[in-house]
Amino acid sequence: MSSNASANLSRSETADRSAALTLHSAHVELDLRRAQDAAATTFLTTTTLEFDADLSLADSTWIDFIGDKVEQVTLNGTSLPVRYDGARIQVAGLAASNSLTIVGNGVYSRSGEGLHRFVDPVDGETYLYTQYEPADSRRVMACFEQPDMKARFTFTVHAPDGWQVLSNQSAVARHHAADAASQTVEFAQTLPISSYITAVAAGPYHRVDAAWSRGDQSVELGVFCRASLAEHLDAVEIIEVTQQGLDFFTENFDYPYPWGKYDQIFVPEYNLGAMENPGLVTFTEAYVFRGASTDSQHEGRANTILHEMAHMWFGDLVTMRWWDDLWLKESFADYMGALAAAEATRFSDAWVTFANRRKAWAYAQDQLPTTHPVVADIVDLEAAKLNFDGITYAKGAAVLKQLVAFVGRDAFFEGARRYFTRHEFGNTTLDDLLVQLEETSGRDVRAWSKAWLETTGVATLAIETDAAGQRAITQTISGQQPRPHRLAAAVYDLVNNQLLLRGVHDIDIAGERTAVDLPEADLTLLNAGDLTYAKVRLDASSLAAVESSLDTLDDALARGIVWSSLWNAVRDGELPASRFLRIVRRFAPTESNVGLLTSVLANGAFALSHYVADACRAEERRSWLDTTWSGVFAAEPGSGHQLAWARALATAAAHDEGRADGIRAILDGTGDTPAGLSLDADLRWMLVAALAATGHATPEEIDDQLTRDATSSGVTAHIEALASRPVQGVRDAAWHSAWTDRSLTNDHLAATISGFGAAGRRDLIGRFDAEYFERIRETWQTRSIEIARKLVLGLFPASDSLDLVDAWLKENADAPGALVRLVTEQRDNLARDLRVRGGQ
Known part of the structure; x- marks a missing residue:
């Protein structure tokens, strides 16, 4: 077991390592x-690293590896004693030129x-x-785990015969064992x-x-x-989306796709949306739609495909130093994903x-006390893990959209092209990009x-x-x-209950108050235009x-900005x-853009759970449930809108x-059933889980649904539904299991975590509040960061008091910074x- 100190890597020590070593x-x-x-819990991994060392800076180093055991370390033909703490392999006696082979068990x-x-x-x-x-990557191979030590990698993989075996590059040789195994x-x-x-991916993939x-x-x-x-x-x-994206980026970047093949693989139990491995992009299986799907879901998948494709240049070809x-990479990919979707695919409403x-996501993240600049101060890997957030992705992308408005599109893309050419296969910092943009635009990009x-912070x-x-336009931003903003303002007249656009005015503002010539x-x-x-x-x-007339705005982006404004005002x-709920x-029911509808319904559900005053919540919940029920029946049969309403109904229920009896009738196919509703496995599970959370589904009925859908998704949904039942013993078991x-x-x-917290039943789960704070520090020290993060975030107690969390923060000021950040947020x-509930 590695210590946290050795598993974490700091910016300063990795900078020293890359200064002393040159990896080839x-x-x-x-x-x-x-x-x-199943009994084989480990695999043999052998890595040979070829690198030079500046002996005036270092004659020793460490190699990163998190595994079960290191079997052998050989430096320049000489076997060395194994000095391994579970995360770092210490290697002494470096020469100016080195060949280091490490054999271990991952x-x-x-x-x-x-x-x-x-x-x-x-x-x-098995997959x-x-x-x-x-x-x-140090969990699979011994390596220098930092982005500025690039190498030419060659992989050799031994795997069961008949499997697809994939890596970043194409296979150049394939040998079959004599026994065909x-x-x-x-x-x-x-x-x-x-x-x-x-x-690397391997298995009987289709x-x-x-x-x-x-x-x-x-x-x-x-x-x-x-x-x-x-x-x-x-x-x-x-x-089709992949081909459209390659056309778009190749033309606009004027730099041919450099990575040979382009494989995309959808994998199970994936923690992310996708990952930009060049030549072998991985995606969550959530993008393989098992049943009915909305156009918004297809747009989301297209956006992710294009986001990852943008990384082939921003991130893979040119990589940040630390x-x-x-x-x-992330801000650019988020911006480019939306831009390419809007301009190169059928999803013209991507913006x-x-x-x-x-x-x-960005606005919420930027109002937390732990907000950070887009260009952040990342001292170590734990901090890096938490900075894959709404600032780095969505705020950065939104700011880039403003940058394009500031320097002009032509100058922006010309700057990008020069950036790729001058830094191909290298590592960069902020200044490397600014130099190119200043050259192409002639504007003060540094200011x-x-x-x-x-x-930090978001202006209002x-x-x-x-x-x-x-x-006048006022601008407030805390601290x-x-x-400076370059934006547009649209003015509308209300004529016969219709909002009619009178004009759009381009505006530059700066300072706290800017007088504007607006009627x-x-x-x-x-x-x-959301600039x-x-x-x-x-x-x-x-x-x-x-x-009075929101539905008469015929521009979807304008409605989106209105909905965004309303939601931020609620928060x-x-x-x-x-x-807000009355407006929703x-x-x-008349929102024509299914993506907007999905977001608005989600915000309505969130407002009910978090922002509605306690005294009004029961009445508002019943009204919301009836709204979603009516929405399913009123929507066009078989449409994405109907599906969005059905999912909202399941959440409300x-x-x-x-509406428990009505939902059971839908599941059984009896009684009043919405025409055209596609009752696929995923929607059935949502409705079953809703019944389970309110005590209207027995374990046997939940098991019966698993018999219908004995897939990996079904097994996961079955776990959640069983844990959702409003029975003290059930919630206790879920807590301890998690x-x-x-x-x-x-x-x-x-x-399990989702089931434990289902329906926010504080009467069932409030008893564990104090225990949560007793557990989290040890959990952070003994579990992987991904698992620990799920526990810390998913089981945080939504109590009516801040006393317990404040006491923990006071008593644990010396806890790991990443854990303190999560609890603080x-x-x-x-x-x-x-605060919002109390002010209603």
């Missing part, structure tokens, strides 16, 4: 032939970190895949890449082949999923989703960077009109100097116009949650039993809930 190549050999044997993962092993309950088949970011696959050498974006070509370049495409999911894999659309500049959903990338913009009719109007919508990153408030006239306690109940059952996979742990979320 790595050959990794993995023996996975016993992967199908451990198959069930947490989605390292080499994850999954057994499909449908057919008993393997790797997931490394930011620092889990196993195969050895040798892969071509990669171009220089960081260890965290290497990848495969669909295609190709993309442009000019003289041709790229082989592969799409993979588990065999039992093959019937649900809509490879045609996935391939995790401080994580935004150099609507971005404005309403992605930016909501812009200081205002936007190197500060509002329109004011004085007695003389002069209008920061106001930022008075029934609705003044700041940030039209800048800021919360916008509606003045009294505009709010009244929205409350800030400026718009009563009950008033009135206008959600987990908190209120008022903390102590090490056999739970990452997905099964998440299901949860405390702030709880404080907001209490």
Whole structure:
């Protein structure tokens, strides 16, 4: 077992290592032939690293490896004593040029970190895949686990015969054992890449082949999923989006796709949405839609495909030197994903989703006490892990959209092209990009960077009109100097209950108050087009116009900005949650954009649980349940809108039993059933879980649903539904299982946690509040960060008091910084809930 101190890596020590060592190549050999044997918990891994050392700086170093055991260390032909603490292998006696071979035993993962092993309950088949970011390649191979030590990697994999065996590059040789039980696959050498974006997958994956070509370049495409999911894999659309994305990025970046093949694999029990391993991109299986799906879901998948594809340039070709500049890949990929989806695919409303959903994530994150600049100060790996957040992704992308407005699109893309050419296969920092953008735009990008990338907080913009009719835009931002904004304002007139656009005005603002030449109007919508990153408030006239006629705004992006404004006002306690819910109940049934509808329904459900005053909650819940019930029946049969309403109904019904009989009739196919509703396995599970949470589903009925759907998704949903039952003993068992059952996979742990907290039954789970704070520090020290994070976040007590959390923070000031950050953020979320509820 590695110590936390040795498993964590600091920025300063890794900088010293890369200054002293120059890594050239790595050959990794993995023996996975016993992967199908459940008793085989480890696999043999052999790594040979070729590197130079500046002996004036260091004649010794360490190699990163988190495994069961290190068998052998050989340096320049000489066997060395094994000095291994569970995370670091110490190596002394370096020469100017070195060949280092390390033989060890890696451990198959069930947490989605390292080499994850999954057994499909449908057919008993075993599947393997790797997931490394930011620092889990050391769970599979001995390596220098830092992004600025790139190497040319060569993989050799021994695996059961008949399996698909994949890596970043194509296979160049395949040898079959004489007994036909196993195969050895040798892969071509990669171009220089960081260890965290290497990848291996192996198993009887279903495969669909295609190709993309442009000019003289041709790229082989592969799409993979588990065999039992093959019937649900809509490879045609996935391939189409992939081809459209390659066209878009190749043209706009003017740099050919550099990584050879382009495989995309959908894998089980995945902790992320996707990962940009060059040549072998991994995705969550949630993007393989087992049943009915909305156009919003397809848009989300397309956006993720394009986000990961953008990384082939931003992140893989040019990589940040250390995790401080994580935004150099994630912010750009988030922006480029939305841009490419809107301009190169059928999902032309991608910016609507971005404005309403992605930016909501950023706004919430940026108001936490732990917010950080887009260009963050990341001192170690634990901090890096937590910075894959709404600031780095969504705020960074929104700020880039403002940057494009500031420098101009042509200058922005020309700067990107020069950046790729000058830093290909290298590592960069913020300044490397700013130099290119200043050259191409002629604008003071450094001042812009200081205002936007190197500060924290989200500004609130509002329109004011004085007695003389002069209008001004005010800007407030806590603890920061106001930022410059280039934005637009749209003015609407309310004519015969119709909101009609009178005009759009381009505006540059700076400072706390900027006088603007805007006419008075029934609705003044700041940030039209969503060009800048800021919360916008509606003045009294505009709010009244929205409350009467929101459905007459025919532009989806305008409606998205309105919905975003309303939601931010609710979160800030400026718009009563009950008033917001009245607006939702009135206008959600007529919302034509299914992505907006999905977001609005989710916000309505969240407001009920967090922001509605306690005295009103029961009445509001019943009203919301009835709204969602009506929505299912009123929506077009078989449409994505109907599906969105059905999912919202299931969520509402987990908190209120008022429609339990109707839901049972839908499940049984008796009584009043919505015409055209696709009652697939996933929706059935949502409805069964709702009945379970209100005590209207027996264990036998839940087991019967598992008989209908004995898939991996079904097994996970079964765990959650059983744990959701409102029985004290059931919730007690879920609590103890979550903390102590090490056999739970990452997905099964998440299901157990979700079941424990189902419907927010404080009467059943409040007894564990004190115990939570007794457990979390030891858990952080003894579990992997992914598992510990699930426990710390998922089981945080939503009590009516901050006393316990404040006491823990006071008594644990010396706890690991990443753990303190998570608890601090949860405390702030709880404080907001209490503050908003108390002000209703």
